Amino acid sequence: MSDAPKSEAGTISTPTPELLPAGTDGMLVRFALSPDPVAMAAAQGFELALEEARPAGVIEVAPALVSVLLRFDPAQTRRADLIAALRPLAERAAREAGHRPDPIRRWQIPAAFGGDNGPELAPIARQLGLSEREAVGEICKADLRVLAIGFFPGQPYLGLLPEPWNLPRLPELVPSVPSGAVVVAVRQIVLFGASSATGWRQVARSHFRCFDPARTEPMPLRAGDAIRFVPISAGELAALDTPDGMGGARLEHLA
Template identity: 90%
Template sequence: MSDAPMSDAPMSDAPMSDVGPISSPTPELLPAGADGVLVRFALSPDPVAMAAAQGFERALEEAPLAGVIEVAPALVSLLLRFDPVQMRRADLIATLRPMAERAAREAGHLPDPIRRWQIPAAFGGENGPELAPIARALGLNETTAVEQISKADLRVLAIGFFPGQPYLGLLPERWNLPRLPELVPSVPAGAVVVAVRQIVLFGAASATGWRQVARAHFRCFDPARTEPMPLRAGDAIRFVPVSAGELAALDTPDGMGGARLEHLA
C-alpha cells in the first residue's frame, strides 16, 4: 500500500523543522501487491517531496498510461495499480522512472493549482474549542490566528482516512503544533482540525488527537452527489471565516456548505 494516512495522523509527530528538508528527492519505485507500483519521493513530509509527488501526479493526468487503472496520491508518494493483462510490472516501472526523476528535478515548489475552493467555516467557540488555547500558545490573539489560517496558501496534499477527506497544508512554520496528548472522543463532521502544520477537514464524526479550530458544513463525501468526492489532490483551499449563525444557514441538503469552486486554468 501507499503511505497515505492510515490513522488520523498523516505522518509522524516529529516537527517538520526536525525532519530536515531534502533538496533533491530521489524517487523509489517499489512493487506493491499483485498489481501495484509505489512511487515514493521521501519517507517524511518534506515540502519538496510533496511538490515532486504532485508534479508527478499532474504529469500522469496530462499523459495517462495505458493499462494503469488507478492512481492514488498520498503526501509524498503515489500508488499506481495496473492491469496485469495489459502490461508487466517491470515495463511499467521502466516507463515511470524517467517521469518520476523529472518530477523530482523540477520540484522547486508545488505546481500552480488549476482549481481553488473557498469554504466557509466558523472559528472558535463551540465550533473551534482549541482556537483560543492555540492562539495563546502561539502568542497571538484569536483574530490574528484566524487570519493566518484563512490567508494561508493551502493545497490538498492527500486524501484519505475517510472517503474524500483532505489533508491540507502547509500552514506557517509557527503552526508546527503537536497533536493533543489524549484523544478527543469525537469531533463532528466538518470539523477543521490542525496539527504539524496541516489541516484536516473531517468527512465524518470521529475521535481525533488533532486540535479543532473551526467547523464547516462542506461535506467532502456524499454518495448521492454526481461527484461524490469533489476535492482533488492539488486543489487550492481558502477557508472563509463566517459567524456561527451564518454557518448554521449553510447546512443545506446538497452538503456543499456554501463552498465555491473557481477554475484557475
C-alpha cells in the same frame, strides 16, 4: 516555494524517487519518508503526469502526501516494463518539484472559528503567542492546497501552514469531532468528512461535506486545489447547513 527544504548552498534540494514493489500488482513511488513541501509537490506533479499519460496496464492511481501507489494488471504489463515507464516521469516530477504550478481551481469554504466550533483555537493561539483573531487570520491567509485525499472518501489533507504551526497532535484522542470539523496538526489541516475520533486539534467547523454520493460529483475536491477558509459567525454557519451539503463553498476557476 519559500518553505521548501534547502541545501547548505541555499538551493532547493531535489528528492530522489524510490520505485518499490507493493504486493503482486502494485508499485509505490515514494519521494520522501516525511512530509516535506518539495516531496509533496513532487508527488502531486507525478500524479498529474500519470493523468496526462498513464502507462499501459495501470488500472489505479492513489496519491498520498509524499508518494503515489499504483496498481497494474499483470496480464497487460510486466513490473520491469512499468518501472521503466514510471522512472522518467518520477525523476522529472522530482526535478520540477521546487516550481509548484499555480492552481487552476480555488475553493472558498466558510467556517466558524473558536468557541464550541473550535475548542482548540484559544489554547493554540496562546501557544503561538497570538490572539485568536490573529491565529484565524494566519489560517485564512495561508496558501493552502489539497495535498492528498484519504482516510474518508473525499476527505482532504491541506497544507502547509506557517512553520510555527508545526504543532503535535493531542496526547489523547478526542472521542468525537463532527462532520465538517476543521482540525490542525503538523502544519496541516484536515476537513473531516464524517464524525470521528481524532488526535488533531479542532479550531473551526464548516458545513461543507467533502463526500455525498447523491451529488453529481460525489467528491468535489481534487489534489492540487487551492483552499481559502472564510471566517463566519456561528449563526451564519447554522444557516449554511443546507441539503446540498456544500455549506456555502464557492469554486473559482483560475485558468
